[in-house]
Amino acid sequence: MQGVDDTDRRILRHLQADASRSTTDLAEYLGLAASALARRLERLERIGVIEGYTAAIDWRVLGYEVEVSLRVTLDKTQANAFDAFIAAARDIPEVDEIQTFLGRVDVRLNVLARDMAHYQRIYRKHILTLPHIADIEALMLISNVKNSESLPL
Numbered sequence: 001m002q003g004v005d006d007t008d009r010r011i012l013r014h015l016q017a018d019a020s021r022s023t024t025d026l027a028e029y030l031g032l033a034a035s036a037l038a039r040r041l042e043r044l045e046r047i048g049v050i051e052g053y054t055a056a057i058d059w060r061v062l063g064y065e066v067e068v069s070l071r072v073t074l075d076k077t078q079a080n081a082f083d084a085f086i087a088a089a090r091d092i093p094e095v096d097e098i099q100t101f102l103g104r105v106d107v108r109l110n111v112l113a114r115d116m117a118h119y120q121r122i123y124r125k126h127i128l129t130l131p132h133i134a135d136i137e138a139l140m141l142i143s144n145v146k147n148s149e150s151l152p153l
Helices: 006-017 023-030 034-046 081-090 116-127
Strands: 066-074 095-100 107-113 133-140
Touching: 006 023, 006 034, 023 034, 066 081, 066 116, 081 095, 081 107, 107 116
Parallel strands: none
Antiparallel strands: 066 107, 066 133, 095 107
């Protein structure tokens, strides 16, 4: 990482573990002045290392019990297949993640639903009406064995 020193890595490790800590608390824990930490955080944001701060939400607590990963192969004979498909998929509120790939599978959609009946309605009313679909494979999530966005810094 260009322009990132050991102190920056320590800061990033602690932010990955708990981004909700106050700057003052984190600075004290790391043995830095709050103003020095603030300057480092501002620089890490400016150079793009820190893209933003988010809240991790447990969708199951909000009543979403079903998670399905859809692997989609598009009809690539259409010039705008990717753009049209992705634009339409973004409009489905229950699709919380869209990834594109090189290979047999073109796009992966992650769909959250309250239960199987809700998923079936989403699938029939929204997913199957997406443009340029050649094939869909559905994978239902059974459990998350490892789910981490932390990097070994």
